[in-house]
């Protein structure tokens with residue numbers, strides 16, 4: 381039996397949700413255009429938790445071995461997610477516009493390797509540059525807020541409740557309940573942890 385193509389009634393783009401995208405009944409995808417670059421062969425390749433959402437500008441540039449998990453009530457407001465291994469977005473995380481979460485640099489730092497990769501493009505079908513660099517999982521903890529234009533580099537874990545300032549470049553792990561900012565991002569202050577931070581659902 382073939383799966384029924386899933387479209388979104390409100391979608392301005394004439395696309396469908398890939399079969400291996402797992403969507404909770406209460407989750408929201410603004411547009412299937414977000415999956416234009418999506419090539420994941422994992423099961424699921426993207427999963428949306430309950431009450432979670434992705435809005436216009438969000439792009440899942442996910443390779444065949446990549447997988448993205450969006451936690452319960454997490455909100456992704458126009459981020460580019462470049463994933464060849466795994467990107468985990470925690471529950472109640474808030475990801476602002478133009479944020480880049482990349483678990484891989486995709487390309488080699490060796491100029492000769494890059495030159496050969498570029499020279500293979502004209503013969504490639506589809507005509508894309510695939511690369512093959514190492515990928516290292518990214519974890520965005522529960523209740524994290526990432527400000528606009530921030531970049532999170534491969535292998536980074538951002539601890540629960542942390543805040544990442546706008547335009548920061550996060551090169552290393554971020555402690556829970558801290559505010560980091562700048563390039564490279566550094567802790568600028570810590571956030572008091574309230575008792576009511578414990579959420580029951």
Ligand SMILES: CC(C)(COP(=O)(O)OP(=O)(O)OC[C@H]1O[C@@H](n2cnc3c(N)ncnc32)[C@H](O)[C@@H]1OP(=O)(O)O)[C@@H](O)C(=O)NCCC(=O)NCCS
Pocket residue numbers: 475476477526527528543544545546547548559560561562563568569
């Ligand atoms: C990170 C942020 C929340 C911090 O706010 P805050 O806790 O009030 O921190 P402050 O403004 O007191 O700044 C603390 C220090 O960090 C620096 N800083 C704050 N944000 C910074 C940033 N984005 N980049 C570089 N430095 C930053 C401040 O200059 C200050 O440095 P100083 O102590 O040397 O003077 C805020 O600066 C920010 O970037 N907000 C982005 C919000 C956003 O993206 N909203 C989009 C809608 S989702």
